[in-house]
Amino acid sequence: MLRNDLYRPWFVGEDWGFEFITGEYKDLAVQVEDIKFEESKLDLKYHIVNRPSLVTEEDVKSEAFESLIEIVINDILNEAIQEYDKTRNDDSKKSDT
Numbered sequence: 001m002l003r004n005d006l007y008r009p010w011f012v013g014e015d016w017g018f019e020f021i022t023g024e025y026k027d028l029a030v031q032v033e034d035i036k037f038e039e040s041k042l043d044l045k046y047h048i049v050n051r052p053s054l055v056t057e058e059d060v061k062s063e064a065f066e067s068l069i070e071i072v073i074n075d076i077l078n079e080a081i082q083e084y085d086k087t088r089n090d091d092s093k094k095s096d097t
Helices: 063-087
Strands: 007-012 015-020 029-038 041-050
Touching: 007 063, 015 041, 015 063, 029 063, 041 063
Parallel strands: none
Antiparallel strands: 007 015, 015 029, 029 041
């Protein structure tokens, strides 16, 4: 898991996102607007809520940045799946409440 090494998630009410805490994009914060699985691919909508002055507009439009966003989202989803697997109830006669 890259949480707390590369990025730190944040939550404010219904809104959520993450902030890079190391690397080229340190202190850049992203708000996730929507994640959908469409046609066997992930459709992610997000926007930048804090961009440090050292990070240019071109930087956040680069393939390197898009790849890093993908890595973080994959890490978040993997952590969520692992947590779900730990807490789910496999009893087919009685559903979770």
